[in-house]
Amino acid sequence: GQQVMQIPQYQHVQEGEDFTTYCNSSTTLSNIQWYKQRPGGHPVFLIQLVKSGEVKKQKRLTFQFGEAKKNSSLHITATQTTDVGTYFCAGQTSGTYKYIFGTGTRLKVLA
Amino acid sequence: DSGVTQTPKHLITATGQRVTLRCSPRSGDLSVYWYQQSLDQGLQFLIQYYNGEERAKGNILERFSAQQFPDLHSELNLSSLELGDSALYFCASSVGGEGDTQYFGPGTRLTVL
Numbered sequence: 001g002q003q004v005m006q007i008p009q010y011q012h013v014q015e016g017e018d019f020t021t022y023c024n025s026s027t028t029l030s031n032i033q034w035y036k037q038r039p040g041g042h043p044v045f046l047i048q049l050v051k052s053g054e055v056k057k058q059k060r061l062t063f064q065f066g067e068a069k070k071n072s073s074l075h076i077t078a079t080q081t082t083d084v085g086t087y088f089c090a091g092q093t094s095g096t097y098k099y100i101f102g103t104g105t106r107l108k109v110l111a
Numbered sequence: 112d113s114g115v116t117q118t119p120k121h122l123i124t125a126t127g128q129r130v131t132l133r134c135s136p137r138s139g140d141l142s143v144y145w146y147q148q149s150l151d152q153g154l155q156f157l158i159q160y161y162n163g164e165e166r167a168k169g170n171i172l173e174r175f176s177a178q179q180f181p182d183l184h185s186e187l188n189l190s191s192l193e194l195g196d197s198a199l200y201f202c203a204s205s206v207g208g209e210g211d212t213q214y215f216g217p218g219t220r221l222t223v224l
Contacts (some may be wrong), residue, residue, distance in 0.1 A: 012154040031210045042113070042201060042215040043154065050210065087155065092210065098167035099213070101146075 002027050004091050006102035019076045021105035023089035030094040032065055032072045037104075038085040046074075046087075061080050079109045112138040114138065115204050115216035123222045124196060129190040136183055136204030142166070143185040143204045145177055154201065160185055161207050192223045 003026045012066055013019050023032065031050045035043040049065035049072060056063045062075045072089055086106045090099040114137035124130055136143050145157040156169035157199075160179035171177075179185040189196060199218045205211035 026160075032211070036217075042217055043203075043213075045212045045214070048210065048212065080203075090154075090213075095161055096167060097142075097161070098156050098169055100156065103153045 002091075002100050004089060004100045004102040006087075006089060007106050008105055009103065010108075012110060013079050014110045015081060016078050016098075019079050019083070019107055020091075021074050021087050021107075023072045023074075023091070023102050024068045025091045027070070027093055029069050029091040031092050032069075033090045033092075033099065033100075034063060034072075034074055035088045035090060036085050037088065040073060041085075043088060049108075080109070081097045081109050081111055083107060084109050113216060115214050117200075117202050117219050119219060120217065121220050123224065124192060125224055126192055126194060128155065128192050128223075129188065130192065132187040132189070132194065132200050132202075133199075134185045134187070134202030134204075134216060134220075136185070136202075137214055139208035140204035140214070142205045142211065143179055143183070144205070145171075145185070145187050146201045146203065148199040148201060148218075150198070152198075153212065156185070165191060178218040189221070193201035194223050197221055197223045 033048045034046040037043045054065040060077045086104045088104045089102040116135045141162045146154040157171040159167040177187045201218045203213040203215045
């Protein structure tokens with residue numbers, strides 16, 4: 001079945017360092033979404049990418065969708081302690097309505 | 112606050128029992144999704160309903176069932192509970208189309224003893 005893998009599983013960074021998480025799907029995706037889940041909280045939608053090669057920015061966050069629409073990345077520049085949490089990608093394949101969530105990357109930021 | 116409500120917040124029960132989790136979607140949303148998140152794990156998609164009809168099914172056990180009512184709230188029924196069913200159960204809602212943003216509720220933490 002369809003799988004979505006994320007790496008790394010965990011990442012500890014010093015405040016001010018950059019962070020990147022990668023998401024890889026076994027199948028071509030129609031779109032991909034990114035969510036953030038704070039410790040003890042629920043997933044919160046960050047962004048959706050639809051087009052091949054698409055790049056979107058939100059302040060210090062940069063999201064990319066691969067040309068083949070099978071992978072994606074989230075890059076955070078100059079991390080802050082408020083960036084702590086688990087980042088999930090969620091892929092949807094054309095013709096289906098369900099989202100397959102990636103395994104998540106847990107980010108810890110050391111002050 | 113996402114606008115999605117889930118009750119109860121916490122549930123502690125024994126093996127073999129049956130429980131019902133309830134979700135009210137955001138106003139105007141027609142789709143409801145159910146996810147299971149075990150400790151330190153990712154989100155496992157269970158099932159999706161759209162306007163009362165089942166639309167997509169994931170890795171939902173036969174002991175689990177769900178439905179969406181005419182007022183669009185949804186219930187997830189878990190029966191013959193096992194220790195391994197202990198998890199956070201999230202409900203999410205969306206308008207209903209492909210590529211929708213999902214808004215997650217606060218979750219129900221189920222503990223099976």
